[in-house]
Amino acid sequence: MHFDTLALRATHQPDPTTGAVAPSIHLSTTFARNETNELPANFIYTRPNNPTRESLEKAIAMIEGGAVGMAFGSGQAAAMTLFQALRPGDHVLLSTDAYYGTPALLEQVFHPWGLTYTRVDMSDLDAVQSSIHEHTRVVWCETPSNPMLTITDLLTVSRLAHEVGAICVCDNTWATPVLQRPLDLNCDVVMHSTTKYFSGHSDVLGGALVFKHDNDFTKRVRLLQGLSGAVPSPFDCWLVSRGIKTLGVRVRAQSLTAQAVADFLDGHPAVEKVHYPGLADHPDRALIQQQMNGPGAMLSIQIKGDADDALAFMGKLTLFTRATSLGGVESLIEHRASVEGPTSTTPKNLLRISIGLEHAEDLIADLAQALR
Structure with missing residues (x-):
């Protein structure tokens, strides 16, 4: 089935x-x-x-x-x-x-x-x-x-x-x-x-x-x-x-939106790096296609600058809820190093994003205004 x-x-x-x-x-x-x-x-x-x-x-x-x-x-x-x-x-x-x-x-x-x-x-x-x-x-x-x-x-x-x-x-x-x-x-x-x-x-x-x-x-x-x-x-x-x-329909819908968001952020002048399995130039693209049926609805981005720059960008968002966890119907964003604490090895300019069920164009518009 x-x-x-x-x-x-x-x-x-x-x-x-x-x-x-x-x-x-x-x-x-x-x-x-x-x-x-x-x-x-x-x-x-x-x-x-x-x-x-x-x-x-x-x-x-x-x-x-x-x-x-x-x-x-x-x-x-x-x-x-x-x-x-x-x-x-x-x-x-x-x-x-x-x-x-x-x-x-x-x-x-x-x-x-x-x-x-x-x-x-x-x-x-x-x-x-x-x-x-x-x-x-x-x-x-x-x-x-x-x-x-x-x-x-x-x-x-x-x-x-x-x-x-x-x-x-x-x-x-x-x-x-x-x-x-x-x-x-x-x-x-x-x-x-x-x-x-x-x-x-x-x-x-x-x-x-x-x-x-x-x-x-x-x-x-x-x-x-x-x-x-x-x-x-x-x-x-x-x-x-x-x-x-509803797991299947949610994950597939969220993944489609995550792909659109990742493509928008990839190469943006204010973004240092996008971490997402669906990127066309991902070094493990062949392996991803071999063992996965899709890239998923999670991505991480590194904002150009330091932790303060990442936090300032996050504070300007209006459609993303600043909260820990992932996988819900609402889009979430968090500064991962702050959550993990002083022993964290996560880059200080990294933000983890969980894509929800909002429309892709609305999420991209929100990200665009915050990055300006």
């Missing part, structure tokens, strides 16, 4: 008793047993499992083409639970350009516990190969990356990971399964911050993991999901499921 049909089929489950087209929200934290002390539907308590969460988990597994899906209270909770499934002494290989919360999690939580990690430029395949060793258990990719939109060759990196018995995990938040399917590129696990495009309306926090196989490692992560309790509420699961129904 095409993605839009698949997304609807995955989340469209009319109630067999009432015929209700919109799915029910099962808010109950506990579930009754019958006269013989048996559980009618194998639900006992909402922390390990809940009917609404189970429906979401099956849907995200279906649209990513995986065997098992797991929903979490945030993207960070999903990442943390996966790292918890490792052992002291295990090694993680992580991109130098990745969401800043992922290395912070490794450095501040898991490194003192005994996990080791190395950061490497994932676009340099020789560097990736030389950094993987016998203790590497996870190779964590993020493509396109946050905030520089670096592209990683998932087929090659997953092969290098498998050669040492490691698993390849891809943070697919920015591309979404609409534009990129890492499990089809031999990755083992896909991670999402469902706060972003899956929910799509900036009103729910969530995360997800999708596993290609239901193996011992998958079962260990499932165990930790229930033990730690870092799970979304039934209402949050319902909101994410509702967002999935």
